[in-house]
């Protein structure tokens with residue numbers, strides 16, 4: 001019996017590893033599933049999943065929106081940042097069952113044409129290097145500008161300090177945020 005329990009736990013853990021998710025796997029039937037209605041980028045999604053599934057997997061594997069990245073999986077790097085209502089949140093650590101009816105916005109939904117002031121400023125400032133962290137950086141910066149349309153360097157450093165960039169693009173990120181604030185003229 002002990003062996004059986006261990007094996008079920010192991011299988012459940014494996015199912016949530018990004019590289020091993022297979023939603024047709026019959027093992028999913030052994031897990032308690034529930035239906036959730038989500039609004040992601042102004043579109044409605046109905047998903048039948050384990051309530052503990054992180055929002056990140058729903059976004060990437062059910063909605064097919066792969067702009068949001070998996071970095072650490074423990075709310076430490078910011079690669080998975082999306083908007084939950086007006087707030088920037090770490091989708092790797094937000095169970096789908098706690099989302100409720102607040103709208104989710106990912107990098108794909110920040111602007112329909114990709115012309116959000118931050119996206120334009122990012123482009124003009126040539127911010128990305130490998131690019132992996134950048135969707136999370138932009139989403140966090142967008143939440144900052146909504147709350148503080150004219151942030152100082154200190155405001156930016158404080159707000160962005162939890163978003164890690166292994167390529168160290170921090171100076172260009174700060175510059176691009178200031179540029180975006182100017183472009184938006186306080187409208188972002």
Ligand code: FES
Nearest residue numbers: 071072073078092
């Ligand atoms: S993947 Fe979510 S914070 Fe690192």
Ligand code: FES
Nearest residue numbers: 130131165166167
């Ligand atoms: S651009 Fe490479 S991790 Fe940030």
